[in-house]
Amino acid sequence: MTSILQDGQCCETLPGDEMEGCQVVPLDPVTQTSSSSDIMTAFDEFSSEKTCASNHGSRRLHVLVVDDDPSFAFTCARFLETAGHLVTIARDGRSAIQLGREQRFDAVVTDINLPDGNGLQVLQNLRLADASLPFVLVTGDPQLDTARAAVECGAISYLLKPVSAMQLESVVERAFQARQTAELLAAVKSRGDELRVCKESLARAIAGLWIAFQPIVSWSKRGIAGYEALVRTTEPAFPGPTELIKSAIQLHQLVPLGQRIRQLIAGLMFGHDAIPTVFVNLHALELLDEDLYDPSSPLAAVADHVYFEISEQAALDDVDDFVNRTKRLRDLGFRIAVSDIAGAGSGLGSLALLEPDAVKMEVSLLRGIANPAVSRRLTRAALTLCHDLGVPLVAEGIETEAERDAFAAEGGDLMQGFLFGNPGFPPPSPRF
Numbered sequence: 214m215t216s217i218l219q220d221g222q223c224c225e226t227l228p229g230d231e232m233e234g235c236q237v238v239p240l241d242p243v244t245q246t247s248s249s250s251d252i253m254t255a256f257d258e259f260s261s262e263k264t265c266a267s268n269h270g271s272r273r274l275h276v277l278v279v280d281d282d283p284s285f286a287f288t289c290a291r292f293l294e295t296a297g298h299l300v301t302i303a304r305d306g307r308s309a310i311q312l313g314r315e316q317r318f319d320a321v322v323t324d325i326n327l328p329d330g331n332g333l334q335v336l337q338n339l340r341l342a343d344a345s346l347p348f349v350l351v352t353g354d355p356q357l358d359t360a361r362a363a364v365e366c367g368a369i370s371y372l373l374k375p376v377s378a379m380q381l382e383s384v385v386e387r388a389f390q391a392r393q394t395a396e397l398l399a400a401v402k403s404r405g406d407e408l409r410v411c412k413e414s415l416a417r418a419i420a421g422l423w424i425a426f427q428p429i430v431s432w433s434k435r436g437i438a439g440y441e442a443l444v445r446t447t448e449p450a451f452p453g454p455t456e457l458i459k460s461a462i463q464l465h466q467l468v469p470l471g472q473r474i475r476q477l478i479a480g481l482m483f484g485h486d487a488i489p490t491v492f493v494n495l496h497a498l499e500l501l502d503e504d505l506y507d508p509s510s511p512l513a514a515v516a517d518h519v520y521f522e523i524s525e526q527a528a529l530d531d532v533d534d535f536v537n538r539t540k541r542l543r544d545l546g547f548r549i550a551v552s553d554i555a556g557a558g559s560g561l562g563s564l565a566l567l568e569p570d571a572v573k574m575e576v577s578l579l580r581g582i583a584n585p586a587v588s589r590r591l592t593r594a595a596l597t598l599c600h601d602l603g604v605p606l607v608a609e610g611i612e613t614e615a616e617r618d619a620f621a622a623e624g625g626d627l628m629q630g631f632l633f634g635n636p637g638f639p640p641p642s643p644r645f
Contacts (some may be wrong), residue, residue: 222462272610274298274389275316279309279323279335280351285374290321292378304331313339320369320388322381324351325359333388333598335361335547336366345395347388351376385445408464414450414461419470421447426637428643429492429607429629432621435645439490441522441629442478443636458496471499479511481638482518488640492573495521495533502540508545516546520571524553536567552609572599576620576630577610585619593623600624 276293281304290300292397301316303309306327313321313335321339323332336348339360349522354416363371372380423475426440426460446456449496451457461470475493482488493512495505500523504510512519521542532538539549548570577586592608608620611630620628633643 226304242275272389274319274385276300276385277303277309277318277321277323279303279306279311279327280319281305281324281328285324288389289381292376292381292547295378296382298385304328306332306335309335310338313346314342315531317343319392320347320349320591321347322351322385325350326354327365328520328638332368333362336368336417342365345392345399345644347392349384351389400547406641411460414448414463415457415464415466415470418446418448418457418460419466419473420479422473423447423638424474424481425602425630425638426488426491426640427636428635429490429627429643431615431626432628433626437643438491438627439492440488440640441492441636442481442494444474444494445636452493462496462498467496467498468514471496472504475510475512479515482515485640488518490520492522492571493521495523497523497535500532505541506538506545513545520548520550522550522552522573524551539567564604566600568602568606571605571607573607573609575618576608577612589619589623593626594621596624620641 232263241275242358248374265273274293276298278286278289278293278300280302283304286302286304288432290302291394293300301312301318303312309321309323314471321335323335325332327335330350332350336350339348340348348366348368349372350368351372351374352359355371355373360371364468370384372384423442423445425445427443428437429439429441430436431438444457451460457470458467461467478491478493482491507513542549549567550571550573551564551567551569552573553575572595574592574593579591596606605627606615606624606625607627607629609629611617611620612630613632617628617632618629634641
């Protein structure tokens, strides 16, 4: 079970009689560890499960023992292996440092006095690569100065030779628990720092919100039918609304974000009489915000000019009483539009249940269909259903004249996309 390194090379094991009956397992020259199949040769990274008391009895640690006294080194190895741990032995500081750079150890037991230095130097070198690596220092010549230095360097324990099996096993276990605690605290601090940075970025994003408008046109009339209000921010951490919404949900800030967006849109609509109708994106979870149904909320004053655009599938999945909540919005004068009707998992039949006032279809989704005839049939089916339901269908994502003409050929009229205008402010006039 034990491998020995001296000056970076494998060495012969001691004869069995010098081990007082302890069996020596042949070394694997490649791994420099025991080839015995009942010993783990690789260990998992730190995980919270290792802190559970139920795992203490079965936990197997990888311990580096550093000592130039072969008898003491093998005695330590025997004690630890009997307790179920894997042990690697180094005879000097240089070999120990080399091993520490190549492998991950759960604890190090090292003599203070080594042929090429001392255990404190080993500790300092290995801690450069693994700051939480626990050390147990042992010595046969105790001195106050070295004990004080051991404590200052962060050694877990300072033992006097000889050591008992119980003493060594206990201190190694305690050393590993100290490592877990240190790593857990570091992880918590890291997550805390990350959370703080995310919150600060989101706060800047909300403070830097602005609204861009993209025209929705009637192709047959060559005129403006309305605009979609698209949220933007000056905060570079959020290049698009998808990242902004996702972060707000994760940080439980979707409600204040949505309220701020609606407040901005209302102010712009009051200041620009040229905006006839506005489609406002509303995340399905925002339907749970009671501020949305307050008659005194900013957007309620222009409710008859607003379509709340909601993802059909998200609404059905996330909000049980979607129909009742949309009715409350309609009672205030708002209208409801559903989107993503051509998206994955979206069912056209659900439109009859939702009874939207308008429907949006992402035409760009149809570009991936190899057969243009299939794309035309899907478009025709959506137009036919919306016609039967008596609701307008807006084709989003129109980027080329071919897409415009194909949609118009099937009877479509309302369109939105870069072909007609990029999102911007003030609300841009469409291109025809």
